[in-house]
Amino acid sequence: AQSVSQHNHHVILSEAASLELGCNYSYGGTVNLFWYVQYPGQHLQLLLKYFSGDPLVKGIKGFEAEFIKSKFSFNLRKPSVQWSDTAEYFCAVISGGYNKLIFGAGTRLAVHP
Amino acid sequence: KAGVTQTPRYLIKTRGQQVTLSCSPISGHRSVSWYQQTPGQGLQFLFEYFSETQRNKGNFPGRFSGRQFSNSRSEMNVSTLELGDSALYLCASSHEVTGSGTEAFFGQGTRLTVV
Numbered sequence: 001a002q003s004v005s006q007h008n009h010h011v012i013l014s015e016a017a018s019l020e021l022g023c024n025y026s027y028g029g030t031v032n033l034f035w036y037v038q039y040p041g042q043h044l045q046l047l048l049k050y051f052s053g054d055p056l057v058k059g060i061k062g063f064e065a066e067f068i069k070s071k072f073s074f075n076l077r078k079p080s081v082q083w084s085d086t087a088e089y090f091c092a093v094i095s096g097g098y099n100k101l102i103f104g105a106g107t108r109l110a111v112h113p
Numbered sequence: 114k115a116g117v118t119q120t121p122r123y124l125i126k127t128r129g130q131q132v133t134l135s136c137s138p139i140s141g142h143r144s145v146s147w148y149q150q151t152p153g154q155g156l157q158f159l160f161e162y163f164s165e166t167q168r169n170k171g172n173f174p175g176r177f178s179g180r181q182f183s184n185s186r187s188e189m190n191v192s193t194l195e196l197g198d199s200a201l202y203l204c205a206s207s208h209e210v211t212g213s214g215t216e217a218f219f220g221q222g223t224r225l226t227v228v
Contacts, residue, residue: 034216036219042221043116043117043203043219043220043221043222044203044205044219045219046216046217046218049216090156092156098144098161098163098168098169099144099146099161099163099169099205099207099209099215099217100146100158100161100169100171101146101148101156101158101205101217102158103148103155103156103157104155105155106155106156
């Protein structure tokens, strides 16, 4: 079965620190990859997505992710985090068409001022 | 453009009862998916509907069912509620044309508590 692994469950950073959240997926075929964010009390929002083309994807709020097919990875990065980035981050994959998202367990990020 | 609307936002039910949750997708979106979010299991796919047809189903018991209406609005039903059904139920809609995965927009969810 397809699965998504997020390596860090909790991350604590100070403002201005750099962020990298790991994500690996198990499916070997064509995949669509996503990072979603859930701010406290809010709904899931899309940060960025990869369908095809340039493996370095830029999203909202200064986030980017790199798709490395050989490593089955789609890591999320941000060079300098802000307190407002405190949230839970989910990596997700769709494979085989349709709209069945397989989510990772999520990473809770806390940014301290 | 209005987002995905889920009603009700909060619900408390007793074990053994049944419950119906509603989802109105973004206008023009024909695909509606449902997910269950719990602290222990995370986000799990329940089912997806497109043009009133269930196209995909997750690994949930038959007590979980859904349907989609001609206006793309969707409902999910859980019968014979168990304590373990307590969760945040999320609905997502997508504007899918080609059959390949597209971006899903999520609603605020319905928080179901079973007592």
